[in-house]
Amino acid sequence: MKKKIVIALGGNALGNNLEEQMAAVKTTAKAIVDLIEVGNDVVVSHGNGPQVGMINNAMSEFYKHHPNYHLCPMSVCVAMSQGYIGYDLQNALREELLNRNINKGVSTIITQVEVNPEDKAFQNPTKPIGSFMTKEDADLAIKNGETVIEDSGRGYRVVVPSPKPVGIVEIETIKSLVNMGQVVIAGGGGGIPVVKQGNHLKGVSAVIDKDYASCTLAKELDADCLIILTAVEKVAVNFGKPNEKWLDNVSVDEIKEYVKEGHFAPGSMLPKVEAAMEFAASKAERYSLITLLEKSKDGISGKTGTTIK
Numbered sequence: 001m002k003k004k005i006v007i008a009l010g011g012n013a014l015g016n017n018l019e020e021q022m023a024a025v026k027t028t029a030k031a032i033v034d035l036i037e038v039g040n041d042v043v044v045s046h047g048n049g050p051q052v053g054m055i056n057n058a059m060s061e062f063y064k065h066h067p068n069y070h071l072c073p074m075s076v077c078v079a080m081s082q083g084y085i086g087y088d089l090q091n092a093l094r095e096e097l098l099n100r101n102i103n104k105g106v107s108t109i110i111t112q113v114e115v116n117p118e119d120k121a122f123q124n125p126t127k128p129i130g131s132f133m134t135k136e137d138a139d140l141a142i143k144n145g146e147t148v149i150e151d152s153g154r155g156y157r158v159v160v161p162s163p164k165p166v167g168i169v170e171i172e173t174i175k176s177l178v179n180m181g182q183v184v185i186a187g188g189g190g191g192i193p194v195v196k197q198g199n200h201l202k203g204v205s206a207v208i209d210k211d212y213a214s215c216t217l218a219k220e221l222d223a224d225c226l227i228i229l230t231a232v233e234k235v236a237v238n239f240g241k242p243n244e245k246w247l248d249n250v251s252v253d254e255i256k257e258y259v260k261e262g263h264f265a266p267g268s269m270l271p272k273v274e275a276a277m278e279f280a281a282s283k284a285e286r287y288s289l290i291t292l293l294e295k296s297k298d299g300i301s302g303k304t305g306t307t308i309k
Contacts, residue, residue, distance in 0.1 A: 002039045003224040004178070005300070007032060008214035008275075009046040010230045013293050014085060016050040021085070025092035027293070032183075033096045034297040036104065041178050043221060044089065045214040048081040048189030052207070055080050056130045056158075064140070071144050074129065074160055075192050075203025082110050082188035089185055097183070105182045112169035112201055113191025113213055119163035127162045127207050146205075161206040163193065165216040169201065175221060187217045211275035219282050225300065226279040226288045228272045233292045235273060235306040237263040247306045252281045255308055273308075280308045 015024040036042050052074075059072035086108025093106045125147045132155030133141065138148045146158050168174070168187065177184045190208030194201040211228055218226040234246040237258050250258075255277050264270040276288030289296075291305030299305030 002041070003300070004041045004043075004221065005035060005225045005227060006043045006045060006214055006218035006221065006223045007035070007296070008211055008226070008228045009044060009293070010228075013229060014046060014048075014051070014089075017054070021051075021088055025088045026096075028089070029092035029096040031293050031296050032093060033100060033102070035300060036097070036183060037100060037102065040300075041181075043174065043178060043184045043186060043217065043223070044093075045187040045210060045217060046085060046089070046185070046189070047210045048078065048085060051081040051085055052077050052189055053130045060130065060137075060141075063144075064137075073203055074205040074207065075194065078189045078192045078207065079110055082108070082192070085188055086110075086185045090183075093183055093185075105180075106185070107177055107182050108185040108188075109170050109174055109177075111174075111186045111188065111191045112194045113187065113208055113216070114166045114169060114201075115163040115193050115195060115204065115206065115208065116166055117195045117204075119161070121161040121163040122204075122206070123161075125159040125161045127160050128157045129160055129207065130158055132157055161204075162209055163206055165191065165208050165213045168213075168217050168220050169194065171217075171220045174217075178221065187213045209271045209275075211271045212278075215275040215279045218279050222283075223279075224286060226276060226286075227296055227299065228276055228288065228290045229293045229296060230269075230272060230290060231292070233295055233304055235264075235269065235290050237261075239263070249307045249309070251309060252277055276308050 013028045015021040055077045063071045090106040090108050097104050138156035141148050148156050149159050151157050174184055174186050190210040190213040193204050193206040193208050236244055236246050238244045264273050280288045287309040289299045289305045289307050291299040295304050
């Protein structure tokens with residue numbers, strides 16, 4: 001039966017540099033088009049960790065040698081990453097669709113995601129961005145208003161807040177394209193974080209977790225299924241221990257208990273599980289799937305992966 005699906009791609013689906021990304025998106029496109037080919041409407045979101053770090057480093061290096069320019073804000077770096085990841089991904093999807101004689105347009109939407117300026121995350125920046133810095137570079141970053149931490153003797157790193165998403169600004173545009181039968185790439189890198197100031201949207205120096213943003217996107221699209229793709233075929237409890245258990249089909253209440261018991265690592269599996277749980281709990285008949293990229297078709301058919309209902 002036809003479904004409306006939001007697919008959240010993990011970093012492993014995009015590679016770590018330009019060359020890897022060009023190759024990776026071809027494999028990624030095949031798995032996504034497998035779902036489109038059987039009649040599903042698909043919206044794709046993705047991470048941008050390596051890419052936004054590279055952009056931030058490049059812009060910071062440029063600023064060091066051209067101080068008459070303004071330091072490029074994180075919101076703009078996220079926008080840049082959405083553009084060039086979307087460029088590669090939409091071309092790979094278009095090619096794979098045409099290879100299968102499927103006539104569908106593919107569009108990348110530069111997506112802004114509203115956050116709450118009162119979110120407590122702004123008081124406690126924790127998300128490292130870019131590479132390690134020398135003390136000299138760290139002092140320059142602090143001078144320019146950035147938050148810097150010393151990371152266990154390995155050097156200095158800029159950290160930014162990671163607030164929760166409140167809403168997808170371009171949601172009506174995304175809905176219209178989906179209703180026209182287009183494949184849409186949206187919410188890249190968790191979206192460009194913005195706060196409302198009257199009618200103005202102001203970018204903020206932050207990054208939004210792409211799994212939480214994908215959950216918000218899926219809810220606002222009234223999707224049937226949220227697929228979170230990661231590096232493992234299924235979610236496990238007691239991971240790496242003798243009593244390790246891989247999860248197949250679990251209820252929202254069951255997964256809540258596992259979260260309370262501390263089975264999932266923050267910054268790793270926890271945001272994926274929390275996002276999947278939130279979407280599944282948001283409306284009757286909605287469900288989430290966590291699995292490998294190459295297992296997504298089998299997962300949506302109920303053959304593998306961890307399904308949360």
